[in-house]
Structure formats: structure tokens, C-alpha cells
Amino acid sequence: MIKTSIRLTVLVFLLLGFFGHSQNKKNFSGIPNILQRIIPNDRIDSWVLVYNTYGKDQEIKISGGKTDYTPQFSGFDLFPDEDSFYYIAYESAGKTNYITDLEGLKKFVGKIDNAEEAAIALTVDGYMVDEEFKDVAGNYYEDSANYYLDIGKLTSKECPYQKTHYTVTVNKSSGAVSKVKENGTYIELYNKKCANNPRLLKIPKKEEPKDEPKKSTKRK
Incomplete structure (x- = not known):
């Protein structure tokens, strides 16, 4: 019973911490x-x-x-x-x-003075605040030591055009990036020129069975 209650307590604190960070996120x-x-x-x-x-x-x-x-x-x-x-x-x-x-x-x-300056500094490395997708690539939260920025990056200009989002941790004191977490692709666009566009892939047609030639019956 004691072990179970301890586990439940730890789980509650972890969930509270997770939801606390989520609620403190700002676009x-x-x-x-x-x-x-x-x-x-x-x-x-x-x-x-x-x-x-x-x-x-x-x-x-x-x-x-x-x-x-x-x-x-x-x-x-x-x-x-x-x-x-x-x-x-x-x-x-x-x-x-x-x-x-x-x-x-x-x-x-x-020197990095706020989260906005942290985002500006990261643009040199190809990161961007994506105004169209703020929930995944245009927000941040912070604690006493770091800024945690959810931002995007253009990861492919070829077919398909692709954006990936990351959580980048920037130290408040030094302005250095201490951690980069990739969260996956959030947009993928194909156009008519893309050879690998799924919409342009031709589905092979099944050959229709050929009718067998009818046998001619000779009259006696």
C-alpha cells in the first residue's frame, strides 16, 4: 500500500509539472x-x-x-x-x-535579454517562428535558468517541401543552446513537379481477361 501511494504521489507531481509547463506556454x-x-x-x-x-x-x-x-x-x-x-x-x-x-x-x-531575442539569435541557424503554426512552431515557456522555444525549420526545399518543429533550450545566462529536441514534421507539401507526389503515382491497371475465341461448329 505504501509503495502504491508513493507511486501515485510521484505520478501526480509529474503530471502537475507537465501541465504547469503546458499552461505557461506563450505564443x-x-x-x-x-x-x-x-x-x-x-x-x-x-x-x-x-x-x-x-x-x-x-x-x-x-x-x-x-x-x-x-x-x-x-x-x-x-x-x-x-x-x-x-x-x-x-x-x-x-x-x-x-x-x-x-x-x-x-x-x-x-546578450539574450528575453525569449524574443533568443528566437532572433536562432534564426542564424535556420530556425524560425512560424506564425501560421504557432501551436507547434511559434511559442515558448521559461524558468529561472532557460528559455524553451518551440520553433520550426525548413528541412527540405525539394519535393516534398517540408517543415520540422523543434524544442530548443537556450540558457539565460550564456545564451548558448544546451538542448535541441526534434518533434517531427508538421507540414509536407507536394506540387505537380514532384515525381514522388502520391497523388500522381499511377496505379497499375489490371488487364481485363481476354475472351476466348468461340469454337465454330460445322454442320454435317
Whole structure:
């Protein structure tokens, strides 16, 4: 009886811990909001986050006053999109600088200050917050030591187009990834060009039995 009660107690605590983590999960609130949570660690006088879509610039965030900058014709994106990109213009020591790629963005972020910055840092390794599938690839929870991010990655551009989701553990103190857990494929798309598209596989037709030639009967 005592052993049984101990086992039940342990099971209850495990379940409470599991449900506690599940309930504390938060969805990322979109790429623009993720980028607005950046807290640069280097000495920056002012900076502006610019979103360019179809050739038109829109200032998403201005920090530290006005920044004089030249519009850029290329930039970065946390989620693959052919028609838009972001860039950052910032002033430091009287000089204007630009962030137009993910490596530069990670350096600009510096020390990880929040879950959004952890997600930004992981984009360099191909991970992404998938706004279309937040339940599996766009949320996180945290404890005193780590951020636990459920995010996606494009794992195949060939046939079929495929995305896989992961749980990535990022240490709050060091910003280092301590664990990556693969959770499986959550989207798989075939198109007409895919030779391995199941919908295009031809089912071999069964040959219909040939009628045997009728024997002719001769009249006597």
C-alpha cells in the first residue's frame, strides 16, 4: 500500500509539472513584435527598425530619437518572404550603420535579454517562428535558468517541401543552446513537379481477361 501511494504521489507531481509547463506556454505575437523587443547591448545613440514591402519603407520602431539614414534595398527576414524584408539603421559615435543580414542582427542583439531575442539569435541557424503554426512552431515557456522555444525549420526545399518543429533550450545566462529536441514534421507539401507526389503515382491497371475465341461448329 505504501509503495502504491508513493507511486501515485510521484505520478501526480509529474503530471502537475507537465501541465504547469503546458499552461505557461506563450505564443510569440508576430515577427514585427519580436523585433521590437530587441534591447541592444552595445552603446547605441539611436536606432530605427524599418519594414520594406513591395519597395515601400515603413518605420516599425524608433528608439533614442531621430536617426538619419539612407533607404536600403535589401535586408533580413525572420520568416522567408520574397516580397518583404527588414533592416535596422543605427547611430553610434556619430556614425550611421546598417543591419541587413541575420549575422549582423544577432551581433546587434548581443546578450539574450528575453525569449524574443533568443528566437532572433536562432534564426542564424535556420530556425524560425512560424506564425501560421504557432501551436507547434511559434511559442515558448521559461524558468529561472532557460528559455524553451518551440520553433520550426525548413528541412527540405525539394519535393516534398517540408517543415520540422523543434524544442530548443537556450540558457539565460550564456545564451548558448544546451538542448535541441526534434518533434517531427508538421507540414509536407507536394506540387505537380514532384515525381514522388502520391497523388500522381499511377496505379497499375489490371488487364481485363481476354475472351476466348468461340469454337465454330460445322454442320454435317
